[in-house]
Amino acid sequence: MYQCRAWTYVAVLAVCLCWSSLQAGVQGQNITDPVEVTALKAIKKSLIDPNKNLSNWDRGDPCTSNWNGVFCFNKALDDGYLHVQELRLLNMNLLGTLSSELGRLSYMTILDFMWNNISGSIPKEIGNITSLELLLLNGNKLSGPLPEELGNLTNLDRIQIDQNQISGPLPKSFANLDKTKHFHMNNNSISGQIPPELSRLPNLVHFLLDNNNLSGYLPPEFSELPQLLILQLDNNNFDGSTIPASYGNMSKLLKLSLRNCSLQGPIPDLSRIPKLGYLDLSRNQLNGSIPPGKLSDEITTINLSNNNLTGSIPANFSGLPQLQRLSIANNSLNGSVLATLWNETTLNTTERLILELQNNKLTNISGSTEIPQNVTVWLQGNPVCSNVNLDNFCGSEIDDGSDSESSTNSTASCPSQACPPPYEYLPVVCFCAAPLPIEYRLKSPGFSDFRPYKSTFEEYLTSGLNLTLDQLDITSFVWQKGPRLQISLKLFPVYVANANNNHTFNLSEVQRIIGKFTSWTIPDRDLFGPYELLQITLLDPYKNVTASSNKSGVSKGALAGIIVGTFAGAVTLSAIVSLFIMRRHKRNHRAISRRRRKSKSSVKIDGVKDFTYGEMATATNNFNSSAQIGQGGYGKVYKGTLADGTVVAIKRAQEGSLQGEKEFLTEIELLSPLHHRNLVSLVGYCDDEGEQMLVYEFMSHGTLRDHLSAVRSKEPLGFEMRLRIALGSARGILYLHTEANPPIFHRDIKASNILLDSKFVAKVADFGLSRLAPVPDIEGDTPAHVSTVVKGTPGYLDPEYFLTHKLTDKSDVYSLGVVFLELLTGMQPISHGKNIVREVNIAFQSGMIFSVIDGRMGSYPSDCVEKFLSLALKCCQDETDARPSMAEVVRELENVWFMMPESESKITESVSSDKTGKAVSDPPSSSNAGKNPYVSSDVSGSDLVSGVIPTITPR
Structure with missing residues (x-):
């Protein structure tokens, strides 16, 4: 055993020497511009990184040490420095704000913070990065107005700020973005008039500002945009505005969507737009008749429902070869329903046609009443339905199934359960491989039914990714509000018959595929419109793939030489080092053995x-x-x-x-x-x-468990006392995690290990299973967990610790969360086969949370109980990273405490205490940490002030 330990130390020493030599080798390479290094550190400081994705930003040089998410040019520029080319920090659960220091990354081309929880405003300094081509900030909580300075980004190709809380007007300076093709700003609170000056943009292709607060009028000048393909402005308020007649001159337009915009007046003649494929003008106050001109043969969707249209159904709606949906319901159309609407349609087995004609004044059907199998006609609410022979037209509306679909790939003949997870069969052959699961979304598709275009989409995506059709499996798709189409797909390694196939993608192939999605190098196709990557799941075989794969730094040959030379030196030292360590361990072992052989220990601890x-x-x-x-x-x-x-x-x-x-x-x-x-x-x-x-x-009031038991407790605890006990317990554990030296993981937090003194002050007890938290390693890095045999009490055990044997501070958070649920419900963690976490989650999700609250608690403020219960469920999340830290738990409990009635009296009654804990007080506010010696002696003030609980949905 001691020889193994000795060689372990030798290996550590070898690695250290390798690293030192490697760093020395790096010193001879070009380094990152110091201005950009300082900027990156400031960027990290302004962010909150609960998942530690940026942990390596404190080590080495950004470009040569491959900081996560930082991509650099592969050679120094004229100034002799390496420079940041891309900053890709998408989907990292980052919180905090965007630093103004971003503006110092003056050579950057891609800035990507998509799908995080970042708040605050967009820094105006980003406008200084004139090289920027992609500005990707969608899916955050950004607020405030759009800076005028963004109009200086003259090389910008794409700006995506959708799904934030941006307010204020569109800056007129955006008219200077001559190279910008994509304006994706939907789902915000942008207000005011659309600047007519934007009509000068020569390359604008997609203009998506649906679901905002835009007002004023629709600029007629937009008809002058030479490259515009999609104009999507649904759910704004252009009160009283009309659709400019000039929009009929948009020669390249593919999609016009102005749903629910408070528009009035007539529908312009759009028959001169040669490739118009999607038209949605529904839910307005449009009036007059439908223009008689025939729309494009490319049209898939016509939605004019919920307006004030009159006249008859135009004959030119018949014979449109690509039409999937015609909706003119809820108008005042009269006359005949033309049977040519369905009789002149030729459909294959995957194509469908839906005709929504209900709630008009249509009186009869002109022509055959036989409906092809793939056609659905709805006529409810029209006089024609008084004819009893038209049940196939006037029956109940049904779901045609076009909203979603699951894949049924061809693996039925393969042996069942033959692929060990995470491996799966390829869709076509019985070959086990590890896929890349991807969530992908079409933001503005040009159709209403995906099924006829599924094979076309597969060809489009695989060709864009340079893969074969056999490597793609579409597992499901579902329509979302927008309408947008979310597609779940899997990509598999290539299979070659009669070859020695790989079961996984290699590292460079995974990085290449990710790069294709995140840099938007998959060419757009008109029919599918713009796309967005929602998530790529890296399964076990791919978990070593990191986002940063810079080409700058030490070459492979140089690296190999350094490592070989250093290892040779390390081996030379091994005999001396191993001999020294083995002798030292033998001496220690003999000393320990002597101590253990004693019948009595002679433990001497100062102060005890x-x-x-x-x-x-x-x-x-x-x-x-x-x-x-x-x-x-x-x-x-x-x-x-x-x-x-x-x-x-x-x-x-x-x-x-x-x-x-x-x-x-x-x-x-x-x-x-x-x-x-x-x-x-x-x-x-x-x-x-x-x-x-x-x-x-001695704790005269015994255990918390006794007071929650309906059998043992004489007087039930009220909510205020329960909250106070929770806060005291959390503060005790926070002390263990942050103030104890070294920090401690308790490992057995439960209601019976929380004791109450004569004044009901809660005190955490029983440290027999506790473990010291990990200490920094030789490089100064602190491991996130302690690997240990699972110990603790069923019902309180962290599920991830139970499965992985990795004990962390969040293991204590989970156990304390269970105690919180006991405080609120009076239930035991496990009773009659029911688990408290599961039972409360079910009640929470069904909106019945108050049905599980302990009735013996008496009256309570419902808002405080809801907030406390929500925190408890956050603590009991299965995934470690989804739980708050103990500092965040304390902060949130304090917030609940001061929501309680008469909180002012509680503040004035606070009694300070020293670290011995002799005095008793009501819980003080962390905001008084600088004034109250109780807070400053018990808890790190910085921990309390910086504690932020991320938004977590209990499940």
Whole structure:
């Protein structure tokens, strides 16, 4: 064993020497511009990174050390420095704000913060990055107006700020963005008039500003945009505005969507637009008749429903070869329904035609009433439906199934369960491979039914990715509001018959595919419109793929030379080092063995009293059964009175208990230096006459579990007291995690290990299973977890710790979350086969949270209970990273506390205490940390101030 340990140390030394040499090799390379290094550090400082995705931003040089998400030019520019070319930080659960220092990355071409939780405003300094081509900020919580300075980005190709909270007007300076093709700004709160000046944009292709607060009029000048393909402005308020007649001159327009925009007046003649494929003018106040001109043969969707249209159905709606949906429902159309609408349509097996004609004044059908199998006609609410023979036209509306679909790939003949997860069969052949699951969305598709275009889409996507059709499997698709089409797909490694196939993509191929999506190098196709990448899931075989794969830095040959040379040196040292370490370990082993052979330990801890067996026997009336107040796996617990009159609790280990001996030493080592008002104090110990006992301060009100039990408790706790107990417990654990030196993971937090003193101050007890938190390694990095055998109490165990044996501070957060649920519901963690977390989650999701609240709690403020319960469920998330930190838990509990009625009186009644925890007070506000010695002595003020709880949806 000692030889193994010795060689471990040798290996560590070798790695260190390799790293030092590697760094020395890097020193000879070009480095990143110091201005940009400073800027990147400021960018990180302004962000909150709960998942530690930017942890390597504190080490080495950004370009040569491959900082996560930082991509650099592969050679130095004229100034001799390397420069940041791309910053890709998408989907990293980042919070915080965008730093103005972004403007110092003056060579950057791609800025990507998509799908995070970043708030605050867009820095105007981004307008200084004149090289920028892609500005991707969609899917955050950004607010405030759009900076005028963004109009300086003269090389910008795409601006995506959709799905934020941006307000204010569109800057007129955007008219200077001569190279910009894509304006994606939907789902914000942008207001005011669309600047007519934007009609000068020579390359604008997509203009998506639906779901905003735009007003004023539709600029007629937009008809002059030479490249415009999509104009999508749904759900704005152009109150009283008309659709300019000049829009009929948009020669390249593919999609015009102006749904629910408070538009009035007639529909312009759009028959001169040769490739118009999608027209939605529904939910306005348009009037007059439908123009008689025939629309493009490319048209798939015509939606003119919910207007004030009159006249008859135009004959030119018949014979449109690509038409999938015609909706003119809820108008005042009259006359005949032309049977040519369905009789002149030729459909294959995957094509459908839906004709929505209901709620008009149509009186009869002109022509055959036989409907082809793939056609649906709805005529409800028209006079024609008074004819009893038209059930196939006037029956109930049905779902045609075009909204969603799941894949049924051709693997039925393959052996069942033959691919071990995460491997799956390729769609066509019985070959196990690890896919890349991808969530992908079409933001403005040019059709209403995806099924006829599914094969076309597969060809389009695989050709854009340089893959074969066999490598793509569309598992499902679903229509979302917009309408947008979300597609779940999987990409598989290539399969070649009679070849030695790989079961996984190689590293460079994964990076190439990701780069294709994130840099928008898959060419657009008119029919499918713009797309967005929502998520790529990296399964186990691909988890070592990092977002940053810079080409700058040390070459592979140089790196190999450095490592080989360094390793040779390390091997030379191995004999000396291993001999030294083995001798040292043998000496330590002999010393430990001698100590363990002693019948009595002679533990001496400063500040903790060493009692004799006789003193303990006297204190408990010779361990009389009447003095026994509890019993656990360690042994029995007695109430005792010391010679000086101090009342204590004495925990006596069972005779011969190895577990008891281990917990005895653990508790003394861990508890003796800890002093906090929410931790049970260790008064002393006894290690005498073969007995081991621990002596604690006496907690007269027993365990929290007893007070939550309907059988044991005499007086039920009210909500205010329960909240106070929760806050005290959380503060005690926060002290363990952040102020104890070294920090401690408790590992057995439960209601029976939270004790209450004479004034109901909560104190965390029982440190027999506790573990020291990991310490920094040789490089100064602190591991995120301790690998250990799973121990704890069922019902309180962190699921991820149980599965992986990785103990973290979030394991304690989970256990405390279960205690919170006990406080709120009175339930036990596991009772009659029911798990408290699952039961409360079900009630939460069904909107019945108050049905599980403990009725013995009496009256309570519902908003406080909801907030407390929501926090408890956040703590009990299955995934470690989804849980808040203990500092965040304390902060949130304090917020709930000060939501309580009469919170002012609670502030004035606060009593400060020192670290001994002798005094009792109501929970003070963390905002008074600088004034209240109770807060400053108990908790790190910086931890409290910086604590932010991310938005988490309980499940």
